[in-house]
Amino acid sequence: MLQPKKFKNSWCIKSPKPLFLKIKCTGFHLKWERQISPATLFQPLRAGTWITRKLIIISRVPNGHHLKKRETRIGCASKSISMKALVYHGPGKKTWEEKPRPSIQKASDAVVRITKTTICGTDLHILKGDVPEVTDGRILGHEGVGIIEETGSSVTNFKPGDHVLISCISSCGKCDFCKRGMYSHCEQGGWILGHLIDGTQAEYVRIPHADNSLYHIPEGADEEALVMLSDILPTGFECGVLNGQVKPGDTVAIVGAGPVGLAALLTAQFYAPAEIIMIDPDDNRLTVSKKLGATQTINNSTQNAIDRVKELTGNKGVDVAIEAVGIPATFELCQYLVAAGGHIANVGVHGKSAALHLELLWAHNITITTRLVDTVTTPMLLKTVQSKKLNSKQLITHHFSLSEIMKAYDTFEHAAKERALKVIISADR
Amino acid sequence: MLQPKKFKNSWCIKSPKPLFLKIKCTGFHLKWERQISPATLFQPLRAGTWITRKLIIISRVPNGHHLKKRETRIGCASKSISMKALVYHGPGKKTWEEKPRPSIQKASDAVVRITKTTICGTDLHILKGDVPEVTDGRILGHEGVGIIEETGSSVTNFKPGDHVLISCISSCGKCDFCKRGMYSHCEQGGWILGHLIDGTQAEYVRIPHADNSLYHIPEGADEEALVMLSDILPTGFECGVLNGQVKPGDTVAIVGAGPVGLAALLTAQFYAPAEIIMIDPDDNRLTVSKKLGATQTINNSTQNAIDRVKELTGNKGVDVAIEAVGIPATFELCQYLVAAGGHIANVGVHGKSAALHLELLWAHNITITTRLVDTVTTPMLLKTVQSKKLNSKQLITHHFSLSEIMKAYDTFEHAAKERALKVIISADR
Numbered sequence: 100m101l102q103p104k105k106f107k108n109s110w111c112i113k114s115p116k117p118l119f120l121k122i123k124c125t126g127f128h129l130k131w132e133r134q135i136s137p138a139t140l141f142q143p144l145r146a147g148t149w150i151t152r153k154l155i156i157i158s159r160v161p162n163g164h165h166l167k168k169r170e171t172r173i174g175c176a177s178k179s180i181s182m183k184a185l186v187y188h189g190p191g192k193k194t195w196e197e198k199p200r201p202s203i204q205k206a207s208d209a210v211v212r213i214t215k216t217t218i219c220g221t222d223l224h225i226l227k228g229d230v231p232e233v234t235d236g237r238i239l240g241h242e243g244v245g246i247i248e249e250t251g252s253s254v255t256n257f258k259p260g261d262h263v264l265i266s267c268i269s270s271c272g273k274c275d276f277c278k279r280g281m282y283s284h285c286e287q288g289g290w291i292l293g294h295l296i297d298g299t300q301a302e303y304v305r306i307p308h309a310d311n312s313l314y315h316i317p318e319g320a321d322e323e324a325l326v327m328l329s330d331i332l333p334t335g336f337e338c339g340v341l342n343g344q345v346k347p348g349d350t351v352a353i354v355g356a357g358p359v360g361l362a363a364l365l366t367a368q369f370y371a372p373a374e375i376i377m378i379d380p381d382d383n384r385l386t387v388s389k390k391l392g393a394t395q396t397i398n399n400s401t402q403n404a405i406d407r408v409k410e411l412t413g414n415k416g417v418d419v420a421i422e423a424v425g426i427p428a429t430f431e432l433c434q435y436l437v438a439a440g441g442h443i444a445n446v447g448v449h450g451k452s453a454a455l456h457l458e459l460l461w462a463h464n465i466t467i468t469t470r471l472v473d474t475v476t477t478p479m480l481l482k483t484v485q486s487k488k489l490n491s492k493q494l495i496t497h498h499f500s501l502s503e504i505m506k507a508y509d510t511f512e513h514a515a516k517e518r519a520l521k522v523i524i525s526a527d528r
Numbered sequence: 529m530l531q532p533k534k535f536k537n538s539w540c541i542k543s544p545k546p547l548f549l550k551i552k553c554t555g556f557h558l559k560w561e562r563q564i565s566p567a568t569l570f571q572p573l574r575a576g577t578w579i580t581r582k583l584i585i586i587s588r589v590p591n592g593h594h595l596k597k598r599e600t601r602i603g604c605a606s607k608s609i610s611m612k613a614l615v616y617h618g619p620g621k622k623t624w625e626e627k628p629r630p631s632i633q634k635a636s637d638a639v640v641r642i643t644k645t646t647i648c649g650t651d652l653h654i655l656k657g658d659v660p661e662v663t664d665g666r667i668l669g670h671e672g673v674g675i676i677e678e679t680g681s682s683v684t685n686f687k688p689g690d691h692v693l694i695s696c697i698s699s700c701g702k703c704d705f706c707k708r709g710m711y712s713h714c715e716q717g718g719w720i721l722g723h724l725i726d727g728t729q730a731e732y733v734r735i736p737h738a739d740n741s742l743y744h745i746p747e748g749a750d751e752e753a754l755v756m757l758s759d760i761l762p763t764g765f766e767c768g769v770l771n772g773q774v775k776p777g778d779t780v781a782i783v784g785a786g787p788v789g790l791a792a793l794l795t796a797q798f799y800a801p802a803e804i805i806m807i808d809p810d811d812n813r814l815t816v817s818k819k820l821g822a823t824q825t826i827n828n829s830t831q832n833a834i835d836r837v838k839e840l841t842g843n844k845g846v847d848v849a850i851e852a853v854g855i856p857a858t859f860e861l862c863q864y865l866v867a868a869g870g871h872i873a874n875v876g877v878h879g880k881s882a883a884l885h886l887e888l889l890w891a892h893n894i895t896i897t898t899r900l901v902d903t904v905t906t907p908m909l910l911k912t913v914q915s916k917k918l919n920s921k922q923l924i925t926h927h928f929s930l931s932e933i934m935k936a937y938d939t940f941e942h943a944a945k946e947r948a949l950k951v952i953i954s955a956d957r
Contacts, residue, residue, distance in 0.1 A: 284868045439713045449886035457878035462900035464710055471891035
């Protein structure tokens with residue numbers, strides 16, 4: 100954000116380039132716009148109390164009162180101060196509506212104009228009312244790419260005009276968790292986009308801790324492929340493949356062939372496992388799995404997955420079982436698939452507890468992991484996409500424009516019928 | 529075992545030193561003992577068929593029959609061929625009774641004369657009938673030290689007279705699991721002593737895969753301290769401390785201050801954690817815990833352990849929660865104690881499943897491990913005992929002779945009343 104500084108009785112704003120400023124005062128909106136040059140000195144247009152979000156400035160007012168405080172926001176603005184966004188209004192209710200355009204609130208923020216976004220299974224969970232901390236009026240979405248519109252004064256890695264990938268995880272880079280690479284538990288961030296603050300299913304989004312939460316998109320890179328790197332690819336990779344410690348020669352079972360399970364399938368192949376067995380009740384998804392590298396598929400609505408895995412592994416079980424559904428039955432299934440000394444890597448978002456069969460597993464030398472994606476591997480994944488080791492576009496099945504987002508939701512909500520995996524939603528202009 | 533070799537019509541046994549040989553023939557026992565020197569050549573005392581356990585040797589017999597096979601065992605022996613042992617006779621039933629002395633069955637076996645043994649909580653589980661694969665007639669016990677009495681022909685690391693520590697885990701060193709250091713799952717071994725084969729609560733025990741399942745006791749070492757290294761110290765260390773990845777500065781909670789929990793307490797201190805919180809309902813054990821290095825103790829029969837741990841950790845939880853009890857309640861407690869990014873290391877032997885609160889933990893970046901001790905760290909622990917970094921004798925509270933073993937069991941079964949931790953049972957002579 101541009102910080103105004105007091106200079107005699109005036110306010111000084113330093114800007115690196117000419118820009119429009121819009122000044123709003125709570126209680127009475129000023130219709131005032133002018134282009135300013137670097138270090139322009141300007142007077143308050145009318146007598147009043149001027150404050151920034153961070154700095155409360157008190158001055159004498161002309162109407163007879165002596166001192167008055169009023170909240171004033173000063174921020175960069177383009178032609179319009181409103182935008183369109185997908186807004187949650189309680190369980191089952193969402194609208195594509197007009198919302199105020201976000202502005203810089205902290206020096207470490209950036210505002211990004213969204214060029215492409217997508218919908219996540221988690222957005223559907225929110226719409227079902229499963230994520231109660233999401234409140235009425237929240238703009239959804241935590242994935243996307245775009246162009247930096249504005250940066251706060253402390254942002255140094257990015258400047259307006261930069262082409263960026265937005266991470267679903269915002270991280271300050273300074274707290275104890277960030278220093279351990281556990282960005283998902285950042286004390287001032289984590290998964291907040293489209294959750295605790297407004298998200299990316301909009302024309303603009305404010306990204307806190309921009310220096311640590313955005314990534315430069317290499318020139319000539321495919322934007323659509325990179326939208327997959329905001330969330331699902333690091334999720335499948337970090338929570339499934341890395342936590343599961345997939346090694347060359349391993350036999351891996353992935354329970355759930357939705358987008359995140361498929362992301363685990365794609366990224367598991369970095370480590371040359373001998374076998375990847377995909378388990379899902381949807382034949383279409385199993386067919387996709389085969390195309391994407393699965394060596395075996397099991398439809399667990401028609402086959403007994405435990406018996407089949409025993410058969411495929413000479414009764415030993417799998418080295419790594421990746422749970423990518425999020426219900427007790429699939430987590431419990433993994434406990435019967437895993438070999439002694441193996442790993443169960445949970446990727447699914449769970450709403451209920453599951454039975455842990457310690458009577459079988461206590462002596463089985465297994466490791467179970469849980470994780471909210473940290474997106475620490477985003478730079479690594481960007482390189483794998485650029486070097487064609489990872490073709491993340493294979494997960495995209497449908498395209499929509501932002502103004503068609505309600506239709507995009509409809510398609511994604513009926514994924515089986517529509518044969519949908521990931522949908523790409525592009526800015527209209 | 530000393531392997532006789534054919535030499536003309538005689539049998540040659542090479543022995544590194546003079547020893548007594550006892551020769552038994554199935555069907556008719558020979559009362560024949562003599563001292564032989566290295567490479568003594570000896571004739572069969574009477575006409576008959578001579579075989580070793582592995583080598584069937586056929587010769588002409590003098591009584592008119594032409595060819596005859598008889599099983600003959602040749603082995604080292606002392607005065608008697610029977611011994612006393614603690615024998616399981618079904619749930620709740622054990623006796624101190626006469627049993628045949630064990631002999632070499634495979635070339636990789638050793639027979640060890642027990643000098644000291646002990647009782648494990650697992651032996652009590654067996655006596656309750658919780659371990660159904662233990663059958664009537666089984667000699668119990670999987671811990672002890674002793675003197676090698678006899679070795680099979682392929683044993684190269686040990687010779688008769690060697691002073692050895694017996695590992696509770698027998699390992700062939702050759703199978704896939706052994707090659708990965710997962711001795712507990714050895715395809716021909718694992719925890720078999722006092723479980724699937726006769727154990728150490730006896731005057732003699734046969735140890736399969738002797739080269740990999742016994743450890744030389746350094747000269748001058750304290751036998752009692754080393755009995756603790758057969759099982760409980762590697763168990764607390766490997767399943768609790770190593771699997772829990774205890775690091776300098778960590779806060780560790782150990783749920784259960786029995787012998788294995790205390791073994792975890794002792795060995796956790798190798799890694800300089802900042803705090804070790806012991807949780808147990810027995811005040812005596814908590815007092816012992818304080819002496820052994822706990823920085824905090826919580827009696828969870830009188831205090832809310834979750835609230836107290838929150839208080840002690842500034843609401844964060846512990847980096848490592850070690851479960852050393854083996855019931856659902858204590859395993860579930862650990863789930864509420866562990867911090868984001870932390871470890872739950874299961875040490876307890878469980879008979880039932882427990883609820884895993886994935887609805888809380890899925891995004892908590894935690895790791896849960898299970899393990900049957902592999903005893904891969906026995907050489908490391910031997911060095912820590914010798915260098916006085918580990919005082920394992922602190923776990924010993926009671927002493928008995930082998931002939932008092934029923935009394936020792938009685939004391940161990942009433943551990944709280946008797947304030948018993950580990951009991952040492954010494955050979956009578």
